[in-house]
Amino acid sequence: MRGDRLxxxxxxLAGQAxxxxxxxxxxxxxxxxxxxxxxxxxxxxxxxxxxxxxxxLGHRVERLQADLGEGPAYLAYQRGVPVLVPDLANxxxxxxxxxxxxxxxxxxxxxxxxxxxxxxxxxxTLCRDRAADLTDDQYADALVIARLALDLFxxxxxxxAEDDLDRLLAEQVDDSAQIHQASGMVSVQxxxxxxxxxxxxxxxxxxxDRSLHDVATDVISHRLRxxxxx
Amino acid sequence: MDPSSDxxxxxxxxxxxxxxxxADTLVEDFDVVEFLSMLSERVVEVSIASEVGILLADxxxxxxxxxxxxxxxxxxxLFQVQxxxxxxxxxxxxxxxxxVDDLADARHRWPLFVDRALATxxxxxxxxxxxxxxxxxxxxxxxxxxxGGLDESDLAxxxxxxxxxxxxxxxxxxxxxxxxxxxxxxxxxxxxxxxxQAKGIVSEQAKLPMEEAFARLRGHARNANHKLSDVARAVVxxxxxxxxxxx
Numbered sequence: 001m002r003g004d005r006l007x008x009x010x011x012x013l014a015g016q017a018x019x020x021x022x023x024x025x026x027x028x029x030x031x032x033x034x035x036x037x038x039x040x041x042x043x044x045x046x047x048x049x050x051x052x053x054x055x056x057l058g059h060r061v062e063r064l065q066a067d068l069g070e071g072p073a074y075l076a077y078q079r080g081v082p083v084l085v086p087d088l089a090n091x092x093x094x095x096x097x098x099x100x101x102x103x104x105x106x107x108x109x110x111x112x113x114x115x116x117x118x119x120x121x122x123x124x125t126l127c128r129d130r131a132a133d134l135t136d137d138q139y140a141d142a143l144v145i146a147r148l149a150l151d152l153f154x155x156x157x158x159x160x161a162e163d164d165l166d167r168l169l170a171e172q173v174d175d176s177a178q179i180h181q182a183s184g185m186v187s188v189q190x191x192x193x194x195x196x197x198x199x200x201x202x203x204x205x206x207x208x209d210r211s212l213h214d215v216a217t218d219v220i221s222h223r224l225r226x227x228x229x230x
Numbered sequence: 231m232d233p234s235s236d237x238x239x240x241x242x243x244x245x246x247x248x249x250x251x252x253a254d255t256l257v258e259d260f261d262v263v264e265f266l267s268m269l270s271e272r273v274v275e276v277s278i279a280s281e282v283g284i285l286l287a288d289x290x291x292x293x294x295x296x297x298x299x300x301x302x303x304x305x306x307x308l309f310q311v312q313x314x315x316x317x318x319x320x321x322x323x324x325x326x327x328x329x330v331d332d333l334a335d336a337r338h339r340w341p342l343f344v345d346r347a348l349a350t351x352x353x354x355x356x357x358x359x360x361x362x363x364x365x366x367x368x369x370x371x372x373x374x375x376x377x378g379g380l381d382e383s384d385l386a387x388x389x390x391x392x393x394x395x396x397x398x399x400x401x402x403x404x405x406x407x408x409x410x411x412x413x414x415x416x417x418x419x420x421x422x423x424x425x426x427q428a429k430g431i432v433s434e435q436a437k438l439p440m441e442e443a444f445a446r447l448r449g450h451a452r453n454a455n456h457k458l459s460d461v462a463r464a465v466v467x468x469x470x471x472x473x474x475x476x477x
Contacts, residue, residue: 115420117425139412140289180423184426185431187427
């Protein structure tokens, strides 16, 4: 069953050595997805991605993408769908990144967007030192990891602690329609993007020690406005 | 001929019409949420259900609301609470159709769900699985304002409609890899989230209830011959505002 997948991924993360959550996410992804390198990057404006955490070969793949401004993370981020390159030697997607990555010892690479609906935050990049496709199981696990990474970054943006795994997991389960509706409403109230509005909602929930869902419900039912100074 | 067989024949005609319509939609480049909304409305027409909704499992295994015959908020919540408990959750877990002929008898089983369903005015509920080669992708949920269940032929019709929903969710022909299936389901889930975000924007801009905001978005998509998900994306990107939507 699919619920078991989430539990398995969470177990793998919990089993990693204590470190800030983005690092643990990379380490856990390496083990689960048989990837010698993992990188996490966030969009920092104008579609530019900046590395937040990486391990092993992931440092190299992230560095190349940052230097060249192209690569699987950029493509996954721009298109909002996973990018799968199981054999980089036989791929012509990137004029510069492809040969450079092969030169750096990368034989296969995969990237997953960190997104929710129209909100796009960044991308998760995986790489291998030998050519091989992801199995269907690894692909499904990668989606869960990308989802957790997204929740983690939204939580950090909202002022959450870098090592508060429990809080992250509690919030993570909640992805209800109300939260997305409230994000839309708050984006109009404050004249900001839906993504920023989601961070405001989360911050508001943290500050009041309430669940994101409860805060969202208050916004939708007009009991709470984010532009209200009181 | 006795009148009940007339009713049957009339129903069969409507059923055939419905399948022809749905098949027509499926050969075009269609919007998945619009398709599932239309399908839900059709299930209400050809069955004894008062309202119908479709839920899909996300990457973490949680059931998410995708579409329904009516977008009223309390109905939406009733579908959504089933990511915790309810006939859809059980249907998804077991892969079997679940029938609750009298919701009042099921309080001990799903206290949260049953109280909400009764408060919304429903008396019975059914859930049938969305299946693909033995895997359960989600569930179709029927509610009635009266007690009583579906007979065997009703159930067959509803399961057939649920199978059509699965076909609609998997638009690509090439489904040889689980990758491809997962990717399409992800696309559908993100499409729905984008619509919820756009609903919030339109609702706040035009001071409308959520269901009205959805109706505006859907009406505009139809009139302008755009996909609902594209209209939602344009609203979130600020390219369209509530005032631009053609009712």
